Amino acid sequence: MAIAQKISDGVSRRALLTGGLAGGFLIAFHLPVGAAPVNEPVQPPDDTAGKFAPNALIRIDPAGTTTLVMPQVEMGQGVYTSISMILAEELDADFAQVVLEHAPPSDKLYGNPMFGIQATGNSNSIRAWWPHLRTAGATARAMLVQAAAKQWQVDPASCTTANSEVTHKESGRTLSYGALALAASSEVPPKDVPLKDPKDFVLIGKPLKRLDTPDKTNGKAVYGIDAMLPNMKFATLKTCPVFGGKVAKVDDAAARKIPGVQKVVVSDDFVAVVGDHMWAAKKGLDALVIDWDEGPNAGLTSSDIWQDLRAASAKDGAVAKSVGDIDKGLATGDLLEAAYELPFLAHATMEPINATVHVTADACEIWTGTQVMTRVQSEAAKAAGLPVDKVIVNNHLLGGGFGRKLEADMVVKAVLIGKQVDGPVKVVWTREEDIQHDVYRPVYRDTIAATLSDGKIVGWKYRVSGSSIMARWFPAGFQKGVDIDGVDSAIDIPYDIPNLHVEFVRAEPKAVPTGFWRGVGPNNNVFAIECFMDELAKKAGKDPVDFRRGMLAKTPRFLAALNLAAEKSGWGEKLPARVGRGVSVQPSFASFIATVVEAEIDEQGEVKLRRVTCAVDTGIAVNPDTVMAQLEGGLIFGLTAALYGEVTIDKGRVQQSNFNDYRMLRIDQAPRIEVHVIKSGEAPGGIGETGVTAGPPALRNAIYAATGVALRRLPIDRTLLAVGRKS
């Protein structure tokens, strides 16, 4: 590990988040410029001179301030706190005094070890960084010890560390990390530094308070949409409602008369209005008369897309995995077949899509909240017509990510607008624009054929058909016709099945852009697999939990999670009529999770969520309270989609527009949720998306138990569940 690597690539400004008392989390600088409100923290160029900077993640200054640079982004999943806990654990830093900083763009210094690029997604921040963060902390600690030992002329092995101090017990001497910062900078980093025995952890495994939340209770937290710069303008935009359509003609006479409207920007496929504030921009946009050239997709409907997908799914796919002899397997025992379908979904992050840009002839600066710092930088450079090193990206807290901010389209549009504006401009999507021009969770169709013999599955043929997001987003993840995300949780199905065959059919929906959505590939696969497991259990005449148990002998972590969820949920206890319990088991994101949903279905077919019980073995839970919170929230996110989520297309455009017709689950519908975290010494698994994946199949199976109706499509169709109706 190089010493004192400069973390900034000429980046002049970054949000600097400094810790106050008791682990507080304050924005460091508020530079008032003129009369305009400015809340952008402005930081001098990152300068490691005079600081102990043993790697790209840790800085200790002579005053003892320990700054941790966050390579992954904070979008609610608590990762800033968990990363800090891991670094501080091995560093033996005083956790109450750490200061956090958003990392600047650099794949080299901050690239996610599992992706190779600086991206936060796939619930892998902790999994990917676990050994690297520990080594970074331990190496820094060792250098501080070496420096102290040298000064005291003692054996480094005779020194101990805690709370940002090195102590030599025999002689009763102590030096703070701040006092050692300069001397440690000239120490040679040791190779193969030993890591702590987990039994000695003092931070990891404790439900420590999050570092980012105090400022989220008082309005001080700064999200991308909160960027405020001197002389800033505000813009909002309308993209051609039909996918692939273009602007034909714009009459802006009325818009220009609206007080506060400054400029109308006409681009290839969108029009934006720039004003003194969002209200002027929005009124101006509403006053435009735009003729669209709707292009070739003007007649596209959802039924066209489903027809295409069903046709594609009837053909053989690329083989992702084949174990045993599938033909023999499918010829043995009783055969059951089914197909499951999942709809397009919008992300609807609570923070609407936005980006603030300042584009000049020779530079471009961006303020936004993104999951892909370097991709934003390179895409903005292309749009601005500038070299990448002329683009500065200032990341912020994200008001939800959910995969939407793994894309850079919003920044590209903002740069195209910013090129025509003198000074900085904040571009904010209306909620309608956000929902109608998303990058949608693809439609999927999964076909399964399986055979049963002696109550167990003998043959299992599974074919997933849908978009390959990887082919566009991360081409290395799409090889020989198989999208590794598309088959995730299908090729590593938890159950012991002797003859198993998994295929992927790439079927891109016409015109509709698709992207990652929280839970990604496993959402689709866990839903289809776990729904079908209940149908197989019924055919085998077995209880759904017992049926699964019979195929989990070789995977004890799944079995333990299932047994715990069954026990805590009161599985098997009698329930009133039209109330059911449903179970799901999932291998997704390297965590072992079983979930039981209890739901009641009224006579009209409306579904009431009564209770959710979840058991999770995620290896070492770095912050168990965060693990619980992510499961609780993820379950709500997934159950929302199961109950309401569907984006439909008519006349080439999205029919939903805002929370009135793209519904969200609300507090009065939220069930009681219990999450049981299983203690484990295994390496940490992923957690941020697991609840999303867990909820829908368990709910569907609860409905199956309560009504006997085997739903095979989401969102839940209440008309099939009303008393007197049969599917």
Place this chain on the structure above:
Amino acid sequence: MATTLTINGEPKSFDAPADMPLLWVLRDILGMTGTKFGCGIAQCGACTVHVDGKPVRSCMLPVGLVQNRAVTTIEGVGATPVGAKVQKAWLDLEVIQCGYCQSGQIMSAAALLAATPNPDDSDIDAAMAGNICRCGTYVRIRAAIKKAASQRQS
């Protein structure tokens, strides 16, 4: 139009069209970005502030209608005993995830507790169902409201 509001106890004067929603006055003219834009049609509650102590959706409230009224925002609610209790309960139970909706959640909860010091589940449902949380923190919001209610009135 010259307008004066009392925001968090301080008089603020500014020029804004009378039909401009209070949300954008707060955010874009006054730079008070703690109040959030979520939907623009009073469906999500992210923009909730108090006007004369009552919770309102600032995204659809024309500023001309609140002339000379007392507005409390997330930046100021901690100065009220009930607001401070809510903020503390939110942190004690670690309610918050992404946090974007939480300004509105806290404002709605503070208004609820000011009017109904010991709310039951149906009171909480009625007062909070207008606030969407995409991270799904509802279970902890309910618990935090009860915790805040159980703290001795100061």
